[in-house]
Amino acid sequence: IDLREFRLAQTMMFAIDEINRSNTLLPNISLGYKIYDSCLSSLYSMKAAMAFMNGMDMTADDSCSGQPVVQAIIGESESTPTIALTRTTGPFMIPV
Structure with a gap:
């Protein structure tokens, strides 16, 4: 296990969890990873x-106007x- 990469992943997870718990940073938006x-x-x-x-929903038209998940x-x-x-x-x- 590369401890540096592990720490970076843990830091990212912590930051996303903190953002999701906050009512002021991104209200009504949940981040995932x-x-x-x-x-x-x-x-x-x-x-x-x-x-x-592969798990993404693809739009039926070719306009590419929809927002991806x-x-x-x-x-x-x-x-x-x-x-x-x-x-x-x-x-x-x-x-x-």
Whole structure:
């Protein structure tokens, strides 16, 4: 286990939980998260992104005007897997 990455994940989880508990920061909005371990592999990053996006509701038309359920994905602390992740999620208009 990479303790640095574990601490970063714990910090993100804590921050999201605090935001969700606050009545003033983002009222009537709940944030969520799913954490995937890519083992710093671009292949695993893309595989996790595709599995994650596979559960998204796709609109019936091609206008791409609907808001996706997933608003953003937080990339990894290393740039190489995050670049691969960006290329995978880009066509779905999901920022990383």
